[in-house]
Amino acid sequence: MPAEEPPTTASQEAARLAAFDSLIAADQRIEPTDWMPPAYRKALVRQMSQHAHSEIIGMQPEGNWITRAPSLKRKAILMAKVQDEAGHGLYLYSAAETLGTTRDEMLDALHSGKAKYSSIFNYLAPSWADMGSIGWLVDGAAIANQVPLCRASYGPYGRAMVRICKEESFHQRQGFEILLALMNGTDEQQAMAQESVNRWYAPALMMFGPPDAESPNSRQSMAWKIKRFSNDELRQRFVDMIVPQAEILGITLPDPDLRWNEERGHHDFGELDWAEFHAVLHGNGQANALRLAKRRAAHAEGEWVREAARAYAERTATSERMAS
Amino acid sequence: MQNQHQSPSAVLTPEAIAARVAPQDSPARATDDVARYALGLGDDALVLAQRLGSWIAAAPELEEDVALGNIALDTLGHARGLLTYAGSAWDQTEDDLAYFRDEADFRCRQIFERPNGDFACTIARQLVVSAYFTVLYRRLADSADPTLAAIAAKAVKEVEYHLDHATLWTVRLALGTEESRRRMIAGLEAIWPFVDELFAADPAADAVPAAAVAPAGLREPFDALLLPVLDQAELPVPGIAAVRGGGRLGVHSEALGPLLAEMQVLARRHPGAVW
Numbered sequence: 001m002p003a004e005e006p007p008t009t010a011s012q013e014a015a016r017l018a019a020f021d022s023l024i025a026a027d028q029r030i031e032p033t034d035w036m037p038p039a040y041r042k043a044l045v046r047q048m049s050q051h052a053h054s055e056i057i058g059m060q061p062e063g064n065w066i067t068r069a070p071s072l073k074r075k076a077i078l079m080a081k082v083q084d085e086a087g088h089g090l091y092l093y094s095a096a097e098t099l100g101t102t103r104d105e106m107l108d109a110l111h112s113g114k115a116k117y118s119s120i121f122n123y124l125a126p127s128w129a130d131m132g133s134i135g136w137l138v139d140g141a142a143i144a145n146q147v148p149l150c151r152a153s154y155g156p157y158g159r160a161m162v163r164i165c166k167e168e169s170f171h172q173r174q175g176f177e178i179l180l181a182l183m184n185g186t187d188e189q190q191a192m193a194q195e196s197v198n199r200w201y202a203p204a205l206m207m208f209g210p211p212d213a214e215s216p217n218s219r220q221s222m223a224w225k226i227k228r229f230s231n232d233e234l235r236q237r238f239v240d241m242i243v244p245q246a247e248i249l250g251i252t253l254p255d256p257d258l259r260w261n262e263e264r265g266h267h268d269f270g271e272l273d274w275a276e277f278h279a280v281l282h283g284n285g286q287a288n289a290l291r292l293a294k295r296r297a298a299h300a301e302g303e304w305v306r307e308a309a310r311a312y313a314e315r316t317a318t319s320e321r322m323a324s
Numbered sequence: 325m326q327n328q329h330q331s332p333s334a335v336l337t338p339e340a341i342a343a344r345v346a347p348q349d350s351p352a353r354a355t356d357d358v359a360r361y362a363l364g365l366g367d368d369a370l371v372l373a374q375r376l377g378s379w380i381a382a383a384p385e386l387e388e389d390v391a392l393g394n395i396a397l398d399t400l401g402h403a404r405g406l407l408t409y410a411g412s413a414w415d416q417t418e419d420d421l422a423y424f425r426d427e428a429d430f431r432c433r434q435i436f437e438r439p440n441g442d443f444a445c446t447i448a449r450q451l452v453v454s455a456y457f458t459v460l461y462r463r464l465a466d467s468a469d470p471t472l473a474a475i476a477a478k479a480v481k482e483v484e485y486h487l488d489h490a491t492l493w494t495v496r497l498a499l500g501t502e503e504s505r506r507r508m509i510a511g512l513e514a515i516w517p518f519v520d521e522l523f524a525a526d527p528a529a530d531a532v533p534a535a536a537v538a539p540a541g542l543r544e545p546f547d548a549l550l551l552p553v554l555d556q557a558e559l560p561v562p563g564i565a566a567v568r569g570g571g572r573l574g575v576h577s578e579a580l581g582p583l584l585a586e587m588q589v590l591a592r593r594h595p596g597a598v599w
Contacts, residue, residue, distance in 0.1 A: 026571025070423075072338075073339075076401065083389070083394060086390045309496055
């Protein structure tokens with residue numbers, strides 16, 4: 001954490017807050033050394049670490065298919081994608097560290113179950129076609145969420161997101177291509193694709209979070225320009241984007257209420273099962289325990305390696321000091 | 325080299341090789357003899373990439389998920405180039421060769437089949453095979469076969485980096501804590517019986533002496549790369565006898581069957597499908 005701040009008078013406090021507010025109002029970036037309200041710092045750490053955790057937990061459902069990818073080209077693409085996700089986790093942890101929280105602290109919060117990650121990864125990916133659905137729908141929803149974050153008011157976060165978004169759009173395209181190949185393939189491949197999209201469609205729509213009226217953290221985040229659009233706005237944008245893509249694929253989106261609304265200039269879509277969303281969020285998804293257990297195991301099994309690296313680094317630092 | 329003016333990455337992707345060898349009468353196709361040699365090298369890289377791919381999302385730290393993923397991806401790239409080229413002699417694609425051959429038709433040497441074990445075991449395997457690939461590809465870059473030479477010229481830069489990675493970890497683990505040292509020694513001892521096979525005779529190499537690198541000649545430069553690393557890490561050279569190899573003749577360890585079963589399961593359920 002940053003060093004204890006010296007006591008300030010009420011007028012100094014008001015002046016700092018006014019300076020911060022005017023930076024936000026002028027769409028200027030807040031940088032790590034700038035003063036910021038503790039609640040802004042806290043909200044950022046929460047969001048950025050949650051995002052980083054989502055990247056590394058999100059490696060698992062796809063990592064599970066690397067060894068079974070049905071062609072070498074798909075294997076290579078999948079490896080590159082999962083590796084990108086590890087890279088995104090790294091940028092985001094580093095960006096969050098500029099706020100005074102260490103990666104170890106963030107990982108401890110993940111491993112203890114205190115910190116959340118995107119609930120979407122608590123769904124299972126038992127089919128190869130899920131690699132397509134995850135890319136097309138899950139990464140697609142993530143992009144819709146994340147593109148506005150490139151303009152997030154906190155500088156390190158916005159800059160990390162620029163690079164991440166570039167790679168995410170690749171990821172979405174490769175997911176779309178997987179599904180396209182399946183839909184151009186045998187009857188079994190087509191059925192595989194449709195079955196997978198049937199499972200992922202609604203959970204992907206729920207990735208934007210609860211409806212605006214029920215989203216506790218959204219309003220303040222938007223006022224601080226960390227978040228730029230509401231959950232419902234982003235969800236609508238996403239549905240409008242995927243409907244024509246589904247047509248190209250020849251895939252049916254599993255929503256009988258999905259139709260174009262001329263008046264609104266948007267697609268209407270059916271009510272989502274928020275009870276299920278909350279159940280998964282609170283630990284009752286098919287894979288919550290599985291994902292966390294695998295993450296904890298990788299961390300625990302790697303402890304001796306990290307300890308060795310620390311011991312070696314200390315030893316070499318000591319011998320360099322002795323030599324100089 | 326005659327290819328010097330072309331951008332290597334543009335020429336050498338597996339897709340580019342596939343395009344070059346596609347016409348039935350393409351002079352870029354491998355001869356049967358050269359293809360047999362390329363197949364062994366391709367299988368070595370493919371089986372190793374399959375092993376390394378299992379580390380992704382399970383590494384000791386995020387940086388290693390990235391590093392091992394990168395190494396797996398490079399290695400898979402070498403496999404794809406070599407198998408695509410080998411397949412050109414027999415009208416087979418890289419996927420025909422990877423997914424639709426049985427265990428006895430694989431030509432990988434047994435060291436590449438070794439299970440990952442713990443991180444030290446994987447690092448010990450990486451140290452040995454990266455040193456081997458480095459000396460192999462350095463020589464193969466001068467092959468009389470232009471495609472093999474081009475694949476090797478690109479690969480050598482990558483495996484040199486893999487060797488750096490393995491060297492740094494070998495030293496760190498060997499000189500880190502008591503536990504890491506114990507594990508590093510155990511990892512090296514587990515891999516050591518499979519080292520000699522890398523330099524054993526390969527009939528496919530003997531058949532095309534101008535295109536291939538003779539394995540026996542690689543032992544000396546390999547030792548010159550590896551032994552100083554062991555020395556720096558204060559690791560004794562294991563005094564363990566070699567096991568009988570035979571990977572180039574289709575003789576494999578028990579570890580290969582399950583690896584192939586997992587790799588091939590989906591592709592074989594849908595023969596002829598395009599992915």
